[in-house]
Amino acid sequence: MMDSQQVRQLLAVVIAYDNRKLADANILAWTEAARRGRWTLAEAVDAVHEHYASQSVWLMPGHVSATIRARRQDLAQREQAGYQxxxxxxxxELVAGVGRHVDDVAExxxxxxxxxxxxxxxHCHxxxxxxxxxxxxxxxPVALANVHPSRLNVAAS
Ligand SMILES: [Zn+2]
Structure with missing residues (x-):
C-alpha cells in the first residue's frame, strides 16, 4: 500500500513525462486510486513507464490500475504454470522411484x-x-537374539 509520500514519488515520474501541474486534490485523488487498486510504488512506477513508453494518451489512474492488474494476472499464471x-x-520422479523400489524387492x-x-x-519350545x-x-514372550544351549545341541546332532 502506498502512502502520500510514495504517491508524490510516483507523480514525480508522471510529471517527468507529461509536465502536469498537481494540486493537493490531485495527490489525494491518486492516493485514493492507489489504495483502491492496492498499488505498490514499484508496480505503479513501472506501469507509468510502460504507459508512456507505448502510448501518447494522457495517463489516468485507471491506466496504472489496469497495467498492474494485467501484470499480476500474468505473474500468477506463470507461477501456476511453474507449479504444474x-x-x-x-x-x-516418484513414479521412477516406485519402479526402482519394485525392482529392488524382486531381486x-x-x-x-x-x-x-x-x-x-x-527348552522354550x-x-x-x-x-x-x-x-x-x-x-x-520376548524373542532372544541367541538360542538356548540345548537347542544348539539339537542343531548339531
Ligand atoms: Zn529356546
Whole structure:
C-alpha cells in the first residue's frame, strides 16, 4: 500500500513525462486510486513507464490500475504454470522411484533361516525357524537374539 509520500514519488515520474501541474486534490485523488487498486510504488512506477513508453494518451489512474492488474494476472499464471511443471516433474520422479523400489524387492531372495533356528527348541519350545523366547511377566514372550544351549545341541546332532 502506498502512502502520500510514495504517491508524490510516483507523480514525480508522471510529471517527468507529461509536465502536469498537481494540486493537493490531485495527490489525494491518486492516493485514493492507489489504495483502491492496492498499488505498490514499484508496480505503479513501472506501469507509468510502460504507459508512456507505448502510448501518447494522457495517463489516468485507471491506466496504472489496469497495467498492474494485467501484470499480476500474468505473474500468477506463470507461477501456476511453474507449479504444474514442478508437480509433473515430481510425479515423474516418484513414479521412477516406485519402479526402482519394485525392482529392488524382486531381486531380493527371502532371508535364509539361520541354522541355529532350523530345529525346535527343547527348552522354550520355539518352533523351527522361530527365535528362542524368554517368558515375560506382563507381556508376550520376548524373542532372544541367541538360542538356548540345548537347542544348539539339537542343531548339531
Ligand atoms: Zn529356546
Amino acid at each position: 511443471i514442478a508437480a509433473a516433474a515430481e510425479v515423474r 531380493h531372495e527371502p532371508a535364509p533361516v539361520p541354522s541355529k533356528w532350523r530345529s525346535a527348541c527343547p 520355539a518352533g523351527p525357524g522361530a527365535p528362542c523366547v524368554r517368558p515375560s511377566r506382563d507381556a508376550a
